[in-house]
Amino acid sequence: MLDIIIFLVLLALGYGFGRWAEKKHFASIIEREELLRGLLTFSGRFPPQGLGPLETVLVDGNVVISVDYFKRISAALRSLLGGRVTAYESLLERARREAILRMKQQAFDSGASHVINVKLETASISKGYGKQVGSVEVFAYGTALIPQST
Amino acid sequence: MTEYSNPQIPEGINISAEHPLKDFFLMLSAISFALVLAVLLLSMFAGQLVRFIPFSVEQTLTENLGQWQLQLPETDSPDEESAAATLPDDEQALAQSNTEKQVYNARVEAYLQQLGNHLLENSKRPLPVALHYIDSDIINAFATLGGHIVVTRGLLTILPNENSLAMVLAHEIAHVQHRDPIVALGRGLTVGLALMCITGNGDGAMAQQLLGEVNLLVGLRFSRDAETAADQAALELLLQHYGHVASADQLFQYLRRHQGDAPIEWFSTHPLHDQRIAMIDRFAAKHRLAQMETTPLPAWLQISGHSIN
Numbered sequence: 232m233l234d235i236i237i238f239l240v241l242l243a244l245g246y247g248f249g250r251w252a253e254k255k256h257f258a259s260i261i262e263r264e265e266l267l268r269g270l271l272t273f274s275g276r277f278p279p280q281g282l283g284p285l286e287t288v289l290v291d292g293n294v295v296i297s298v299d300y301f302k303r304i305s306a307a308l309r310s311l312l313g314g315r316v317t318a319y320e321s322l323l324e325r326a327r328r329e330a331i332l333r334m335k336q337q338a339f340d341s342g343a344s345h346v347i348n349v350k351l352e353t354a355s356i357s358k359g360y361g362k363q364v365g366s367v368e369v370f371a372y373g374t375a376l377i378p379q380s381t
Numbered sequence: 382m383t384e385y386s387n388p389q390i391p392e393g394i395n396i397s398a399e400h401p402l403k404d405f406f407l408m409l410s411a412i413s414f415a416l417v418l419a420v421l422l423l424s425m426f427a428g429q430l431v432r433f434i435p436f437s438v439e440q441t442l443t444e445n446l447g448q449w450q451l452q453l454p455e456t457d458s459p460d461e462e463s464a465a466a467t468l469p470d471d472e473q474a475l476a477q478s479n480t481e482k483q484v485y486n487a488r489v490e491a492y493l494q495q496l497g498n499h500l501l502e503n504s505k506r507p508l509p510v511a512l513h514y515i516d517s518d519i520i521n522a523f524a525t526l527g528g529h530i531v532v533t534r535g536l537l538t539i540l541p542n543e544n545s546l547a548m549v550l551a552h553e554i555a556h557v558q559h560r561d562p563i564v565a566l567g568r569g570l571t572v573g574l575a576l577m578c579i580t581g582n583g584d585g586a587m588a589q590q591l592l593g594e595v596n597l598l599v600g601l602r603f604s605r606d607a608e609t610a611a612d613q614a615a616l617e618l619l620l621q622h623y624g625h626v627a628s629a630d631q632l633f634q635y636l637r638r639h640q641g642d643a644p645i646e647w648f649s650t651h652p653l654h655d656q657r658i659a660m661i662d663r664f665a666a667k668h669r670l671a672q673m674e675t676t677p678l679p680a681w682l683q684i685s686g687h688s689i690n
Contacts, residue, residue, distance in 0.1 A: 305401065317404055
């Protein structure tokens with residue numbers, strides 16, 4: 232009986248805080264994306280033509296987001312039934328956009344106008360329980376192009 | 382530069398719009414439904430299949446347990462502790478009273494066995510039963526694997542005559558004849574094993590629970606249908622033996638009055654419901670005789686609180 236109560240409390244806490252954090256995070260992501268819209272990012276390997284002399288520098292952004300208890304249970308249930316793991320979709324979306332944002336922020340701070348060759352790496356950090364996913368890491372990196380005024 | 386641009390990406394294209402709670406409860410209800418269905422089906426199949434286990438296997442199983450040592454939780458057992466502190470004389474007296482007790486218990490057991498055999502006399506090819514007596518205040522009687530039936534001293538003290546005792550014995554005997562113990566155990570084990578497989582809870586907790594199920598030979602639960610069938614069969618046995626079913630409902634009447642009393646463990650294994658009493662009353666009404674003499678319990682049976690109230 233106590234186990235069930237603990238489980239339900241964890242579930243409710245996970246859901247409450249998870250939703251709240253997610254909502255706040257998305258608002259912040261949208262706001263900052265708008266601020267950095269001027270900085271163009273591409274996955275292409277070569278710089279756009281006619282940019283003049285450039286200095287290149289590696290920029291990166293790294294983010295780790297934890298799975299909340301509700302999402303974990305929800306995903307576990309989904310693993311029995313199959314289908315879209317909707318619980319993790321928003322989680323990864325947040326991680327991806329946040330990682331790119333941090334990379335762009337770094338590029339912006341170094342005065343870049345473009346970031347090319349942008350790539351993403353993801354990793355799940357398990358807490359030693361084998362199959363259980365603890366948190367997800369997304370790492371974004373690219374080459375920032377800083378225009379040189381000769 | 383025309384080919385390179387970062388268009389505004391619309392929000393929410395990578396995320397399902399569905400509310401997470403709705404998704405969660407849909408999945409939960411689907412899985413619960415499937416689980417309940419699977420458990421019900423398994424339990425049903427197990428109950429049917431387990432009947433194919435020969436009774437002799439049951440007997441061998443319980444034989445392998447060695448001495449029949451069902452330990453009911455004792456309410457008071459100061460004998461061992463006080464014995465160490467007493468003088469040798471007292472110890473001797475205690476030992477003597479202990480052997481006397483053993484002799485007496487054996488006599489009660491023989492009497493119960495005899496009564497049980499009498500009840501089965503008229504049955505065709507009955508499964509053999511072995512009756513056991515436990516010197517305990519707890520009011521209980523139960524049937525378990527291998528035809529073993531256990532009756533406690535507590536139960537004997539509340540029964541006014543042999544007829545009412547015969548009803549209890551006949552009820553437990555009927556459980557054995559219907560093979561209810563092995564069905565209950567087979568069902569419990571199958572469902573436990575299935576749940577263990579599904580939840581993957583193999584780290585001992587569930588296995589321990591499963592073992593507990595085996596150890597709980599004392600507390601095998603029979604289904605309500607099995608109880609009703611056992612009552613019916615018990616009344617038939619009683620009718621054959623005594624020619625009437627007077628006093629058959631004595632125990633139930635007593636239990637109804639004392640519902641919720643602590644030492645009555647009967648309730649945990651035999652859920653009481655008015656339907657059962659009504660069924661016995663109907664049967665009794667059908668077979669009412671002008672003269673219905675009840676047989677008293679043997680006088681040597683040292684039981685206190687003979688009156689039933």
